[in-house]
Amino acid sequence: MGRANEQTGGNKGGMTTVWRSDDQSPGARMEYISHAVADSLVPFELRPEDQTGFRCEIRTADIGALRFVDISAPDSEAVRGVRQIRRSDPELCTVHVQLRGHPVVEQSDRQAVVHPGDLAFVDLSHTSRVAGSAHRQVSVMFPRALLPLSRGDTRDLVGVRLPGRRGGAALVAGLVRQIADNLDEYAGGARIGAAVLDLITATLAAWTGRDALAPVQRRHVLMLRIEAFIEQHLADPGLTPGLVAAAHHVSPRYLYRLFEPQATSVAGLIRARRLEHCRRDLIDPANAGVAASVIGSRWGFPDPAQFSRAFRVKYGVPPGEYRRLSLQAG
Incomplete structure (x- = not known):
């Protein structure tokens, strides 16, 4: 909206x-x-x-x-x-x-x-x-x-x-x-x-x-x-469920229980939010000269191959292809 x-x-x-x-x-x-x-x-x-x-x-x-x-x-x-x-x-x-x-x-x-x-x-x-x-x-x-x-x-x-x-x-x-x-x-x-x-x-x-x-x-x-x-803390590659639990003084088991009513797990939420930020940056004209791998690293994906696989699973195409198709559609 x-x-x-x-x-x-x-x-x-x-x-x-x-x-x-x-x-x-x-x-x-x-x-x-x-x-x-x-x-x-x-x-x-x-x-x-x-x-x-x-x-x-x-x-x-x-x-x-x-x-x-x-x-x-x-x-x-x-x-x-x-x-x-x-x-x-x-x-x-x-x-x-x-x-x-x-x-x-x-x-x-x-x-x-x-x-x-x-x-x-x-x-x-x-x-x-x-x-x-x-x-x-x-x-x-x-x-x-x-x-x-x-x-x-x-x-x-x-x-x-x-x-x-x-x-x-x-x-x-x-x-x-x-x-x-x-x-x-x-x-x-x-x-x-x-x-x-x-x-x-x-x-x-x-x-x-x-x-x-x-x-x-x-x-x-x-x-x-x-x-x-x-x-x-999405930009930190070391952001894990264990780190999240420790930062809030709860056990990993209790953290997992908190997420049971949710539609995703702790790790799933971290991955989804990272990928959404990457998607937005990829189609932002201000980032036209920024390599997809750099954008991935910016949001906690230091390994370009891992970033490309995760992005393809979520959006159906690799990051570079998603950017090209978005520019054509725009």
Whole structure:
């Protein structure tokens, strides 16, 4: 699915909803974007530095019980005060994932400067404020009732920065960014939405020092971590099921059991992801001068003969032939 499925100008019904201030005259932009924010998230009072040159884009998609809201905004301030809460309080919370810029997130008399890759938790039933220079953030919004943490636990989470350099926060940030960059591919996916919520819950619970996940949720989170680890280490020829198990402090036997409900094995997933990356690179015009064997080596196939055999099994023809046929078809 691609961009053709987007609905622009705030019209719904497609895979994503897109609001662009440039679709309106300068005099109508503030009202338009204020309505977009209220419709996509909850009501906020927007206070841009430059109302006449205000330029903003909002992209949203519902993924299971989650709503992803990808916002690119200029220098501005967004305030959710008592008046906005009285107007609409659907008892939602959100995890902001910062992709660009360094805004301040403020709630419950605490404030934190968040950096790219960081997370910030906001309870939308209470007053809050986000302010800063031009930035891009993705808000993952969901009903407060779906978060198995006490009110006391969530009070400890608001107004603080959750560094995204390591641990669960890093995985949440990377996964949310991947989804935001490909909203059409994920929109409506209940299973991926449930997995993301499990991962967010595990990350927030770990921050508060609690274990809020049921066993089945912990398995989902572990699978997400394993899949992310595999994706990040595909270029390493030494990536094996044993290495994956050791990196996640489980036995190879337990790792195999985790994959039993899946359509493939651990080794099968590693091979399939490597081959898919090779396939994409082979048909990328930017790689036209790169030998197929070099592309194979780039993705963990140091032996050209082994790469050619594996590619032929998967796609029916050797890598070089696949590239030639793709160029002819294109």
